[in-house]
Amino acid sequence: MAGDRSARPDPGSLSWYEATARQRVAALADPGSVREFLPPTERRMSPHLPLFDLPRAFDDGIMVGEATLDGAPVLIAAQEGRFMGGAFGEIHGAKLVGLLRVALELKPKVVLILFDTGGVRLQEANAGETAVAETMRAIVDVRAAGIPVIGLIGGRAGCYGGGGLVAGTCSRLAVSEGGRISVSGPEVIETNKGAEEFDSRDRALVWRTMGGKHRRLTGGADAFCADTVSAFRRAALDLIGRAPAFDLDTLEAEQARLEDRIARFGDCRDATDIWRRLGVNDPEAVPAMDTDAFDATVARAREIDHDAR
Amino acid sequence: MTEWRGERRARDARIAAGRAHATGKVVPAVAVVDLLEAILRPGDRVCLEGDNQKQADCLARGLSACDPGKIHDLHMVQSGIVLPEHLDVFETGIAKRLDYSYSGPQGARIAKMLYGGQIELGAVHTYLELFARYFVDLTPNVALIAGVSADREGNLYTGPNTEDTPTVVEATAFKNGVVVAQVNEIVDRVPRVDIPGDRVDFVVEADRPFYVEPLFTRDPAAMTETQILIAMMAIKGIYAEYGIRRLNHGIGFGTAAIELLLPTYGEKLGLKGKIATHWALNPHPTLIPAIESGWVKQVHCFGSEVGMDRYIRERPDIFFTGADGSLRSNRAFCQTAGLYACDMFIGATLQIDLSGHSSTITQSRVAGFGGAPNMGSDPHGRRHPSDAWMKAGREGQIVGDPALMRGRKLVVQLVETFGDKLVPTFVEQLDALELARKIGLELAPVMIYADDVTHIVTEEGIANLLLCRDVDEREQAIRGVAGYTAVGRGRDRAKVEELRARGIIRRPEDLGIEPLDADRALLAAKSIKDLVHWSGGLYEPPAKFRNW
Numbered sequence: 001m002a003g004d005r006s007a008r009p010d011p012g013s014l015s016w017y018e019a020t021a022r023q024r025v026a027a028l029a030d031p032g033s034v035r036e037f038l039p040p041t042e043r044r045m046s047p048h049l050p051l052f053d054l055p056r057a058f059d060d061g062i063m064v065g066e067a068t069l070d071g072a073p074v075l076i077a078a079q080e081g082r083f084m085g086g087a088f089g090e091i092h093g094a095k096l097v098g099l100l101r102v103a104l105e106l107k108p109k110v111v112l113i114l115f116d117t118g119g120v121r122l123q124e125a126n127a128g129e130t131a132v133a134e135t136m137r138a139i140v141d142v143r144a145a146g147i148p149v150i151g152l153i154g155g156r157a158g159c160y161g162g163g164g165l166v167a168g169t170c171s172r173l174a175v176s177e178g179g180r181i182s183v184s185g186p187e188v189i190e191t192n193k194g195a196e197e198f199d200s201r202d203r204a205l206v207w208r209t210m211g212g213k214h215r216r217l218t219g220g221a222d223a224f225c226a227d228t229v230s231a232f233r234r235a236a237l238d239l240i241g242r243a244p245a246f247d248l249d250t251l252e253a254e255q256a257r258l259e260d261r262i263a264r265f266g267d268c269r270d271a272t273d274i275w276r277r278l279g280v281n282d283p284e285a286v287p288a289m290d291t292d293a294f295d296a297t298v299a300r301a302r303e304i305d306h307d308a309r
Numbered sequence: 310m311t312e313w314r315g316e317r318r319a320r321d322a323r324i325a326a327g328r329a330h331a332t333g334k335v336v337p338a339v340a341v342v343d344l345l346e347a348i349l350r351p352g353d354r355v356c357l358e359g360d361n362q363k364q365a366d367c368l369a370r371g372l373s374a375c376d377p378g379k380i381h382d383l384h385m386v387q388s389g390i391v392l393p394e395h396l397d398v399f400e401t402g403i404a405k406r407l408d409y410s411y412s413g414p415q416g417a418r419i420a421k422m423l424y425g426g427q428i429e430l431g432a433v434h435t436y437l438e439l440f441a442r443y444f445v446d447l448t449p450n451v452a453l454i455a456g457v458s459a460d461r462e463g464n465l466y467t468g469p470n471t472e473d474t475p476t477v478v479e480a481t482a483f484k485n486g487v488v489v490a491q492v493n494e495i496v497d498r499v500p501r502v503d504i505p506g507d508r509v510d511f512v513v514e515a516d517r518p519f520y521v522e523p524l525f526t527r528d529p530a531a532m533t534e535t536q537i538l539i540a541m542m543a544i545k546g547i548y549a550e551y552g553i554r555r556l557n558h559g560i561g562f563g564t565a566a567i568e569l570l571l572p573t574y575g576e577k578l579g580l581k582g583k584i585a586t587h588w589a590l591n592p593h594p595t596l597i598p599a600i601e602s603g604w605v606k607q608v609h610c611f612g613s614e615v616g617m618d619r620y621i622r623e624r625p626d627i628f629f630t631g632a633d634g635s636l637r638s639n640r641a642f643c644q645t646a647g648l649y650a651c652d653m654f655i656g657a658t659l660q661i662d663l664s665g666h667s668s669t670i671t672q673s674r675v676a677g678f679g680g681a682p683n684m685g686s687d688p689h690g691r692r693h694p695s696d697a698w699m700k701a702g703r704e705g706q707i708v709g710d711p712a713l714m715r716g717r718k719l720v721v722q723l724v725e726t727f728g729d730k731l732v733p734t735f736v737e738q739l740d741a742l743e744l745a746r747k748i749g750l751e752l753a754p755v756m757i758y759a760d761d762v763t764h765i766v767t768e769e770g771i772a773n774l775l776l777c778r779d780v781d782e783r784e785q786a787i788r789g790v791a792g793y794t795a796v797g798r799g800r801d802r803a804k805v806e807e808l809r810a811r812g813i814i815r816r817p818e819d820l821g822i823e824p825l826d827a828d829r830a831l832l833a834a835k836s837i838k839d840l841v842h843w844s845g846g847l848y849e850p851p852a853k854f855r856n857w
Contacts, residue, residue, distance in 0.1 A: 203852060
């Protein structure tokens with residue numbers, strides 16, 4: 001029951017997929033530690049949206065702030081997938097970039113980005129694309145300063161478009177089964193290439209190709225967790241300790257791994273073919289596996305974990 | 310000399326012509342067109358089994374490939390217009406006249422073809438009504454039906470989606486008609502005999518399994534808090550109030566939300582065993598949590614639902630199953646059950662006018678009504694009392710001798726004030742009237758007439774139309790729950806407050822419901838995967854509903 005709405009929900013049972021951006025942040029961080037920057041009460045809104053007769057919101061679909069995680073200071077950004085698909089708009093992007101830039105001064109232990117986005121907001125395309133580019137640049141600066149940037153992905157909107165690019169620049173990613181990571185979304189692929197190439201209504205296919213389990217098995221994500229806030233918290237704490245160095249060696253290793261991936265799996269027709277080559281004995285059983293069974297499968301598969309994603 | 314056996318002789322001749330393309334009764338898929346051209350005659354009444362769910366699609370493709378020079382001017386009498394081929398035959402001239410019930414996916418195209426005059430429309434029926442006419446003046450000359458398997462004698466296993474088949478075959482086979490069944494496979498022995506072989510003249514082994522549409526699966530992940538609020542009001546203000554045990558649900562998200570709230574919100578209200586125990590309902594996946602928590606005693610089904618077969622097999626105490634273990638559905642019987650043995654129908658609609666008439670027909674879509682006009686009507690032939698029925702009867706009685714009072718079926722419309730794309734649900738005049746005028750229909754296609762509707766539930770409140778005493782009160786009661794639509798804004802505020810004081814309109818707070826409590830956390834299942842877990846892994850959702 002919703003009952004007392006001021007109470008902090010139990011992170012052990014709160015579904016990440018179901019929660020709002022603010023519920024995720026409140027339950028992820030140490031209790032009572034969250035301080036939001038530019039909260040909705042500040043009413044910082046795009047001066048341009050009214051020109052297009054488009055709705056504005058007081059937070060533009062993202063909350064940013066500081067908190068502590070296990071006692072250590074952290075910066076957090078959380079996209080709200082329920083507001084226009086968590087899409088990057090002008091203010092949305094400005095808040096995220098601002099948070100990353102201030103990290104260089106505040107020197108937090110980590111910057112957490114809770115992705116929940118369909119990509120750039122079409123009606124603010126230029127501002128959104130610029131925001132994505134600025135965000136990637138800012139993440140590079142933060143990582144170069146020795147501060148890890150960790151992405152947590154398990155929201156309804158997934159992590160698509162520019163969000164997928166930004167996720168690619170993070171130090172580490174944690175994903176749940178419901179989370180999806182990609183650049184072009186299923187409908188975009190179907191529109192451009194036809195339903196024979198990719199049937200966007202076949203949701204099992206979508207999840208097989210872009211979902212959390214696939215990204216974890218191919219090493220695109222560094223941790224897989226159950227769909228609870230506490231599972232994401234554990235994953236985040238674990239990944240902070242395993243963040244890779246940000247240097248030329250890492251980048252060259254990433255490039256080499258990408259080339260290797262194409263060489264090894266380029267001819268696969270379905271994600272299950274890739275899983276089989278990765279050493280998964282019964283690929284067909286993967287989608288239905290619970291978290292424990294999947295963890296065991298990941299542990300058995302070869303060469304998943306790597307500093308180069 | 311009077312001719313008494315002309316129809317029988319004609320039937321024998323058709324079958325003899327068809328045998329040229331068969332081995333015994335069995336016809337290969339490649340010979341379907343030849344078979345149909347041999348057994349059909351111009352002007353025939355044909356039932357091309359298009360049910361709500363299962364489709365005789367191989368035979369439909371065959372019929373649409375027939376030569377219009379040989380086969381033309383058919384009169385199609387079938388409940389569902391679902392596949393493109395069902396309308397293609399009207400474009401080529403193979404068919405001319407149509408009597409049907411439901412055309413969900415083809416609703417837009419059928420509207421265009423009606424406007425264009427390509428279809429000569431008989432009527433848009435309710436299911437029971439069309440089935441009834443099969444036995445009076447719309448008896449098919451040829452029925453083209455679908456089953457899962459058949460033996461060489463023609464004994465037919467329909468599988469869980471029996472649906473319309475027994476009714477269609479009964480009318481055709483026993484009145485000198487020809488029955489052709491397409492099956493997914495020919496077997497030595499069918500798992501159970503749904504249609505005896507002596508009623509089936511030809512069996513076609515289809516090139517691929519027949520198509521079934523998952524029509525009754527509502528993804529809990531897409532359920533909104535508004536729908537949850539409406540569901541809470543319905544449970545507390547109607548189910549509990551009238552003690553509704555025997556009921557039918559529509560297929561919308563609002564009623565699916567009710568199904569998911571029974572084990573949580575309903576449990577908290579102490580209603581288990583007191584409401585929603587006996588159902589005339591398709592096997593909705595969203596009913597699984599209520600079944601698993603012991604709310605549901607019995608469910609009879611019109612058809613089945615994709616992915617529910619294994620679950621149903623393991624719950625024979627709840628569902629009607631055959632000796633083989635699989636579901637036996639039957640649309641005609643279940644519609645009869647919904648009409649006479651249920652105390653409430655609750656469902657959604659697209660438009661409601663100021664009197665309470667409703668329709669799912671808009672100017673660009675003629676979707677048809679399926680079973681709703683039948684479920685959603687007060688059966689004047691009912692003669693058995695129940696507490697719910699009698700209470701509604703007392704509320705609705707205005708004049709007359711109380712000793713001669715009869716009960717009332719509860720017919721509840723559950724709608725959001727604005728539908729898809731923020732189109733208002735409440736309107737001054739139904740689009741159906743304009744459509745009737747444009748294509749010259751004698752009878753406007755109204756789904757549920759105002760005098761059958763007892764309650765309207767929206768996110769703004771419940772309007773109890775039984776308690777309204779005149780036309781003006783009724784109009785204001787409807788305006789009073791119509792929210793920010795033009796109809797809602799046109800309310801007489803003082804009158805609406807008076808109706809609220811009399812309990813004709815009840816707001817969430819009047820029912821002791823805090824709107825902010827309408828949270829997704831209340832749903833017994835929040836995703837399709839949760840439903841799979843509730844079912845112990847027995848429910849196997851189709852790919853389009855999975856996110857794993």
